[in-house]
Amino acid sequence: MKDVIYWVSESWNNVTQNCLVMSWKKLWPSLADSGKVEQGEANKSEFLPLIKCIPGCENSTDQHTVTEWLSFHSEANQLYTGEEIISLIQNKPQDDSDVEKTDEPENVLVSHSEAANALETALRYIEQSENVTSTDIMFMRCWHNISSTSRIRSLRQTNLTNFFTQKIVNGNDDVLM
Numbered sequence: 001m002k003d004v005i006y007w008v009s010e011s012w013n014n015v016t017q018n019c020l021v022m023s024w025k026k027l028w029p030s031l032a033d034s035g036k037v038e039q040g041e042a043n044k045s046e047f048l049p050l051i052k053c054i055p056g057c058e059n060s061t062d063q064h065t066v067t068e069w070l071s072f073h074s075e076a077n078q079l080y081t082g083e084e085i086i087s088l089i090q091n092k093p094q095d096d097s098d099v100e101k102t103d104e105p106e107n108v109l110v111s112h113s114e115a116a117n118a119l120e121t122a123l124r125y126i127e128q129s130e131n132v133t134s135t136d137i138m139f140m141r142c143w144h145n146i147s148s149t150s151r152i153r154s155l156r157q158t159n160l161t162n163f164f165t166q167k168i169v170n171g172n173d174d175v176l177m
Contacts, residue, residue, distance in 0.1 A: 006141050112151035119144040 047066050051057050080088070110118075123140045126132050 002137075006138055009138055010142065112147060112154050116144065116147040116151045119147050 048063055051066060119140065123137075123144050126137055126140050
């Protein structure tokens, strides 16, 4: 039963506003003519309860902090033109002494099978834990589904005809790849 609820939840999350409008178009034609749903500027006080729901931000935010985050008049939120962005990138200092160097290995690739197995174990652990919300389980199931799908796609055998398809390389269509 839980699986069905998670499937319904995942399906509902994939429904877009455009899909809903188009599905009601024949039943309620004036809805499509009314244009897009207007979204007014949200009251800054509405953000405070939402931010307090974020792990780690429960006690550290107040109304003044939210107002400060949402203001666009500071130098941190300065909008750059294309030329300014190019000059900032080209004038980047070559000295990377500010960057801390660690002894961690560079990007160790994890196979799809290893990821799927690890996520399956994590999912079982989360399901048996007491301090878990349904959202936690739903996110873990979503990632498990993604890794399982990737594993199946990677194990799929390539068709023999794919080796003989003609591809254009650098404008030369005589090269077979």
